Amino acid sequence: MCPGGETLSAYLDNEVEGPWKKVIEEHLTLCLSCKHKIDEMIFTREQLALESAPDFRASQERGRSYLAGLNSIEQVSFWRRRVALPLPAAAAAVLLLIILGFSTLLLSLHTDYRFMSIRTQPSGSSEVLVTAPIDDLERILKSLELNSSRQEIIIQLPKELNFFVVGEAEMFRAAEYKRNKVW
Amino acid sequence: MKIDQGLFEEAYETLYPLIHKLSYHITGDVEQAEDLCHEAFIKYFERKKPLPDINQTKYWLIRVVKNISLNYEKKKFRQRKAIEKLKRSAPLTADSAEHEYIKKETISRIQRALDKIPYRLRMAVVLKEYAGLNYKEIGAILGISEGNVKIRIFRARQRLAQILKEETEHVSWR
Amino acid sequence: MVKRISVLILLVMAIFRGNAQEIELEEALRPILDEALQLNIIARVLPLGTEQEWNMRSSKLTIPGRSIAVKLLGENIRIFVVLTPYWQENGKLLLVAQGEVLISEMAESEVKYLSTVKSIPISLGEKVLFFPLGVSRELRKSFNIELEIEILSYKDLLEKSAD
Numbered sequence: 001m002c003p004g005g006e007t008l009s010a011y012l013d014n015e016v017e018g019p020w021k022k023v024i025e026e027h028l029t030l031c032l033s034c035k036h037k038i039d040e041m042i043f044t045r046e047q048l049a050l051e052s053a054p055d056f057r058a059s060q061e062r063g064r065s066y067l068a069g070l071n072s073i074e075q076v077s078f079w080r081r082r083v084a085l086p087l088p089a090a091a092a093a094v095l096l097l098i099i100l101g102f103s104t105l106l107l108s109l110h111t112d113y114r115f116m117s118i119r120t121q122p123s124g125s126s127e128v129l130v131t132a133p134i135d136d137l138e139r140i141l142k143s144l145e146l147n148s149s150r151q152e153i154i155i156q157l158p159k160e161l162n163f164f165v166v167g168e169a170e171m172f173r174a175a176e177y178k179r180n181k182v183w
Numbered sequence: 184m185k186i187d188q189g190l191f192e193e194a195y196e197t198l199y200p201l202i203h204k205l206s207y208h209i210t211g212d213v214e215q216a217e218d219l220c221h222e223a224f225i226k227y228f229e230r231k232k233p234l235p236d237i238n239q240t241k242y243w244l245i246r247v248v249k250n251i252s253l254n255y256e257k258k259k260f261r262q263r264k265a266i267e268k269l270k271r272s273a274p275l276t277a278d279s280a281e282h283e284y285i286k287k288e289t290i291s292r293i294q295r296a297l298d299k300i301p302y303r304l305r306m307a308v309v310l311k312e313y314a315g316l317n318y319k320e321i322g323a324i325l326g327i328s329e330g331n332v333k334i335r336i337f338r339a340r341q342r343l344a345q346i347l348k349e350e351t352e353h354v355s356w357r
Numbered sequence: 358m359v360k361r362i363s364v365l366i367l368l369v370m371a372i373f374r375g376n377a378q379e380i381e382l383e384e385a386l387r388p389i390l391d392e393a394l395q396l397n398i399i400a401r402v403l404p405l406g407t408e409q410e411w412n413m414r415s416s417k418l419t420i421p422g423r424s425i426a427v428k429l430l431g432e433n434i435r436i437f438v439v440l441t442p443y444w445q446e447n448g449k450l451l452l453v454a455q456g457e458v459l460i461s462e463m464a465e466s467e468v469k470y471l472s473t474v475k476s477i478p479i480s481l482g483e484k485v486l487f488f489p490l491g492v493s494r495e496l497r498k499s500f501n502i503e504l505e506i507e508i509l510s511y512k513d514l515l516e517k518s519a520d
Contacts, residue, residue: 009337051293056203156504157431174484
């Protein structure tokens with residue numbers, strides 16, 4: 001009786017218990033078909049082993065300087081967010097943060113902020129990188145939320161429904177979206 | 184609370200090569216691997232409480248890579264579908280698809296084969312072959328039983344062997 | 358209407374909190390009233406096949422540059438959307454929507470956090486749809502959430518109701 005492929009594969013990984021291991025070993029000396037199967041697995045494994053990943057050092061250095069940059073914002077904890085936006089939207093987002101963040105909040109915090117950078121991608125969209133100590137960002141978000149007089153709508157979603165994230169948040173003009181739907 | 188700089192440095196120094204390697208073999212893309220890797224370490228940094236030893240840190244980071252890479256995988260799937268759709272609807276704008284193809288060409292045939300097998304099989308075999316973990320450890324990271332790990336690794340090997348074989352035949356016919 | 362005006366007064370008071378005493382309320386109210394915008398918001402849970410959609414309507418007054426927060430609270434999800442309208446130089450509005458989502462998806466015990474900033478130039482009265490969880494065209498299984506936002510000039514509304 002030949003062992004199944006899974007057992008052979010596990011045997012190769014040294015994951016078969018003592019007595020069974022012996023049985024398989026013996027079987028392999030007798031059964032050509034199983035010997036062939038396991039040789040094929042060994043071959044695949046060797047090919048995988050020969051495959052080397054690209055050099056990591058440059059990437060490690062980039063990561064290190066990035067982390068060091070974050071670390072130098074006095075506090076050790078940090079928060080990082082990446083949002084890919086088309087340029088006008090990026091400008092708007094920056095504007096939003098500058099107007100709301102700086103004017104209403106930062107004045108009262110007396111902190112040096114170097115938390116935003118914009119990188120333009122070759123594809124034309126740009127990336128806004130927001131980095132700030134987490135406590136302060138929470139305060140920024142709070143200020144966006146509160147803005148001195150609280151204008152808030154709380155909506156209870158229907159119960160016993162589970163929601164799922166299906167992609168990035170999106171925003172359309174209603175007219176254009178309906179047209180897309182018709183397609 | 185302050186994070187222990189020494190412990191973090193040590194983890195970064197020691198584990199970056201492994202995490203980078205795993206990220207690369209899972210995503211099959213150098214840039215994505217770097218992003219994934221950085222994201223994982225940032226998450227570790229954000230933990231504030233460093234894990235007491237390097238081994239636990241390793242498992243923790245691998246688990247994070249596994250979690251984030253699933254999002255990459257979903258995104259890749261959507262992109263692939265979008266490219267296919269683009270190709271069908273507008274052959275003239277297939278420039279970017281072609282670019283994608285050329286980029287893929289520079290990736291080795293082994294990595295390409297890994298790319299072709301389903302994510303859950305790839306994840307298991309990568310953790311086995313490139314992180315040298317045993318079934319128990321892999322099971323713990325993926326949240327599945329050892330028996331399941333055994334099956335996934337076997338199927339991954341089967342598929343990889345088949346893909347590599349087909350490719351060889353294809354080449355020899357030309 | 359009385360309620361609305363009182364909201365506006367509160368708003369004005371809030372803005373001029375520091376030196377409220379020196380400023381004549383009437384005087385301050387005029388430019389603000391002229392500028393005030395009404396945001397009509399409909400939150401919808403998109404239908405599953407033929408089922409009836411679920412929706413909830415709400416309106417808020419604001420002025421350009423001031424945000425309105427919408428919190429959507431569900432069984433496994435908290436969505437927090439901050440909507441801010443701005444006037445642009447070309448006379449159009451720019452609506453900036455900042456979305457934050459905290460979600461625990463069934464199989465996973467972890468809570469996911471997502472955040473985005475989106476913006477769109479629009480005209481008064483134009484309707485905008487915001488999908489904080491993304492748009493699903495294939496996944497019919499999940500319920501999706503949509504916010505329909507319409508921005509109107511409060512002054513126009515007042516004039517219309519006076520006619």
